[in-house]
Amino acid sequence: MSTTMTKKAPKYQKIKQYVLQGIASHNFIDGVPSENQLAEKFAVSRMTARRALDDLEREGSVERIPGKGTFVRRSGNYTQGFFRVRPFRKWAEDLGADLRTEVLESQVVDPPEEIAEVLEYRGQMIRLCILNYLNDIPVRYAVRYLRADHCADILWENLAETSIHDILINKYRLPLTRISQSMTAVGLPESLAGLFGEEPGYPVFYFQRTVYSCESPVTYVEYFMRGDMAFKDTFTPMLEAGDFHPERS
Amino acid sequence: MSTTMTKKAPKYQKIKQYVLQGIASHNFIDGVPSENQLAEKFAVSRMTARRALDDLEREGSVERIPGKGTFVRRSGNYTQGFFRVRPFRKWAEDLGADLRTEVLESQVVDPPEEIAEVLEYRGQMIRLCILNYLNDIPVRYAVRYLRADHCADILWENLAETSIHDILINKYRLPLTRISQSMTAVGLPESLAGLFGEEPGYPVFYFQRTVYSCESPVTYVEYFMRGDMAFKDTFTPMLEAGDFHPERS
DNA sequence: CAGTGGTCTAGACCACGTC
DNA sequence: ACGTGGTCTAGACCACTGC
Numbered sequence: 001m002s003t004t005m006t007k008k009a010p011k012y013q014k015i016k017q018y019v020l021q022g023i024a025s026h027n028f029i030d031g032v033p034s035e036n037q038l039a040e041k042f043a044v045s046r047m048t049a050r051r052a053l054d055d056l057e058r059e060g061s062v063e064r065i066p067g068k069g070t071f072v073r074r075s076g077n078y079t080q081g082f083f084r085v086r087p088f089r090k091w092a093e094d095l096g097a098d099l100r101t102e103v104l105e106s107q108v109v110d111p112p113e114e115i116a117e118v119l120e121y122r123g124q125m126i127r128l129c130i131l132n133y134l135n136d137i138p139v140r141y142a143v144r145y146l147r148a149d150h151c152a153d154i155l156w157e158n159l160a161e162t163s164i165h166d167i168l169i170n171k172y173r174l175p176l177t178r179i180s181q182s183m184t185a186v187g188l189p190e191s192l193a194g195l196f197g198e199e200p201g202y203p204v205f206y207f208q209r210t211v212y213s214c215e216s217p218v219t220y221v222e223y224f225m226r227g228d229m230a231f232k233d234t235f236t237p238m239l240e241a242g243d244f245h246p247e248r249s
Numbered sequence: 250m251s252t253t254m255t256k257k258a259p260k261y262q263k264i265k266q267y268v269l270q271g272i273a274s275h276n277f278i279d280g281v282p283s284e285n286q287l288a289e290k291f292a293v294s295r296m297t298a299r300r301a302l303d304d305l306e307r308e309g310s311v312e313r314i315p316g317k318g319t320f321v322r323r324s325g326n327y328t329q330g331f332f333r334v335r336p337f338r339k340w341a342e343d344l345g346a347d348l349r350t351e352v353l354e355s356q357v358v359d360p361p362e363e364i365a366e367v368l369e370y371r372g373q374m375i376r377l378c379i380l381n382y383l384n385d386i387p388v389r390y391a392v393r394y395l396r397a398d399h400c401a402d403i404l405w406e407n408l409a410e411t412s413i414h415d416i417l418i419n420k421y422r423l424p425l426t427r428i429s430q431s432m433t434a435v436g437l438p439e440s441l442a443g444l445f446g447e448e449p450g451y452p453v454f455y456f457q458r459t460v461y462s463c464e465s466p467v468t469y470v471e472y473f474m475r476g477d478m479a480f481k482d483t484f485t486p487m488l489e490a491g492d493f494h495p496e497r498s
Numbered sequence: 499c500a501g502t503g504g505t506c507t508a509g510a511c512c513a514c515g516t517c
Numbered sequence: 518a519c520g521t522g523g524t525c526t527a528g529a530c531c532a533c534t535g536c
Binding site for chain 3: 034035036050053064065066067068069070
């Protein structure tokens with residue numbers, strides 16, 4: 001007893017505190033100190049400074065851009081509502097499963113009225129129908145619409161191997177700034193039963209997603225995903241305002 | 250195709266894959282290889298092996314215990330970082346819907362074996378069966394288990410009006426530090442069809458959730474929720490660390 | 499070109515659990 | 518005493534961005 005047994009505060013904790021304080025005080029509006037700067041300031045190795053920034057990035061406070069620097073994440077750190085989108089590829093990676101992608105259709109079409117409305121565009125669109133397999137089991141079917149004037153050349157890409165989001169971002173320079181989606185559980189429509197090798201009515205997840213770039217809609221996509229594909233997640237509950245538990249009064 | 254520039258696969262990725270495969274093959278039931286073992290096996294430094302395990306731990310696949318080792322996380326591998334939990338009450342608020350809660354059962358029971366395992370407790374438990382209505386439509390059915398030794402008095406609470414989480418946090422001083430859950434889409438079981446007023450097989454969301462307080466499981470709950478209750482969300486995609494595009498060759 | 503973040507090394511000391 | 522994970526160091530090379 002005697003001494004207050006100060007635990008042992010890791011050095012990277014102090015660095016995190018420092019950065020968080022700086023963020024709160026709006027001191028780092030044009031960039032958090034670099035890893036080297038932090039390392040020097042706190043007389044630690046770069047790996048230690050880096051560890052602090054690693055944590056902050058995972059916690060959503062900070063964003064890192066290779067070759068440029070580390071920046072305060074705009075709009076603070078709020079994990080909005082419900083979801084985070086996770087690229088299907090990463091998912092497959094995490095599961096250690098083989099991902100196979102089959103492009104069933106890719107052509108220019110005249111969009112149905114609802115789609116034209118959602119994408120706020122009345123011209124022609126590209127429709128992509130894509131089936132994803134995990135370990136040779138058909139797991140997800142996607143019907144996607146893209147404005148033909150935005151990215152007609154996308155028909156020439158290797159869509160089976162490249163993420164469409166990546167193409168939009170990197171090739172067409174469409175930063176994806178907002179995603180709006182809805183998820184329900186529905187019975188598998190008859191028209192898709194064959195693709196999945198299940199009976200109509202088999203429970204599936206149904207997503208409807210609109211992706212925006214700078215407030216203008218870029219692509220709309222519907223997913224049907226096998227209901228037995230579990231979304232598993234482990235996380236720390238975010239204490240929403242009011243969920244606070246004062247550790248005593 | 251172009252050039253087959255092999256990208257550059259970080260070494261720790263290979264280690265992650267190896268461990269994930271091993272987990273999937275049930276090879277590590279009594280412990281994942283230690284950091285030193287992995288470092289040697291892959292001829293990398295310990296820091297690199299550690300990086301792989303760090304990732305897997307954050308992703309929820311693996312659990313580390315200082316002085317003991319690294320272990321497969323029981324009943325909960327694979328994280329998507331997909332959800333945030335949103336209290337049903339807030340949800341109803343957002344929808345502007347009337348929330349009504351009906352307690353169908355609240356009693357002390359001897360838990361089924363699977364539940365005892367998940368909660369790591371073999372004594373008696375409290376089982377609560379609760380039905381939530383939105384605008385008088387039965388929307389969610391919950392079966393919850395709580396350790397009787399933790400919170401027997403909860404039977405005397407007004408469960409229809411108070412959030413169970415709030416009770417656990419504020420009354421029993423159980424900070425909810427971790428949530429592990431899985432969501433699938435299933436057909437409504439026959440036994441619940443009457444409650445929902447739907448046919449068996451009607452698509453519903455099925456959640457299985459374990460809530461931990463300081464690494465020890467506190468409550469397990471299963472939800473059945475109408476599939477036509479949409480999870481809607483709008484958000485800004487956060488480019489995760491690693492959203493770079495390892496688009497293969 | 500210099501600076502940044504991303505990865506990696508080959509050591510090190512500590513606190514902890516097991517034997 | 519030994520192995521484990523937790524932290525830390527002082528270097529290193531790479532790919533990328535900026536000028």
